[in-house]
Amino acid sequence: MTDRFQVVPAAYVMFRRTVDGAEQVLLQLRQGTGYMDDHWAMAAAGHVEDGESVFEAACREAQEELAVKIEPADLVPLTAMHRTGRTGDPIDERVDFFLQCRAWTGEPHLVEPDKAADLRWFPLDDLPDPVVPHELFVLDRVRAGGIDAVVSFGFTGR
Numbered sequence: 521m522t523d524r525f526q527v528v529p530a531a532y533v534m535f536r537r538t539v540d541g542a543e544q545v546l547l548q549l550r551q552g553t554g555y556m557d558d559h560w561a562m563a564a565a566g567h568v569e570d571g572e573s574v575f576e577a578a579c580r581e582a583q584e585e586l587a588v589k590i591e592p593a594d595l596v597p598l599t600a601m602h603r604t605g606r607t608g609d610p611i612d613e614r615v616d617f618f619l620q621c622r623a624w625t626g627e628p629h630l631v632e633p634d635k636a637a638d639l640r641w642f643p644l645d646d647l648p649d650p651v652v653p654h655e656l657f658v659l660d661r662v663r664a665g666g667i668d669a670v671v672s673f674g675f676t677g678r
Contacts, residue, residue, distance in 0.1 A: 529568040531577040532618045542643050549638040561652045574617040588626040595619040603673035618658050
């Protein structure tokens with residue numbers, strides 16, 4: 521039997537709110553993680569664990585990273601992204617599930633200051649720089665009016 525191809529699944533929560541008619545998203549500034557440090561990123565994201573649904577993972581990550589409670593029913597799927605960094609590493613390809621959330625319990629705040637230097641709301645049409653590239657891909661399309669249900673990132677084709 522040959523080894524099977526593997527991908528790593530992750531859940532991303534795009535926290536959104538409307539203030540004075542302007543759409544805002546909650547982003548954290550990564551630090552100390554070894555991946556895209558000093559880049560802005562979705563406020564809550566992480567790997568889906570064994571036996572866990574993507575919705576459960578998103579709720580868990582929001583609790584762990586921001587101390588807020590999300591009900592799975594309040595998560596609205598935005599897109600699934602198949603991406604690669606073209607590193608040649610044994611597990612290079614990822615499948616990321618982006619979910620939108622507009623309702624939660626608690627006030628988001630940084631729980632893991634060793635992994636994030638800042639947490640802020642930004643207007644969707646005035647994002648900070650730099651943003652993690654594959655996350656910016658999603659944010660740009662949401663800002664432009666929508667994103668396909670399934671997208672790819674880092675591949676030469678569609």
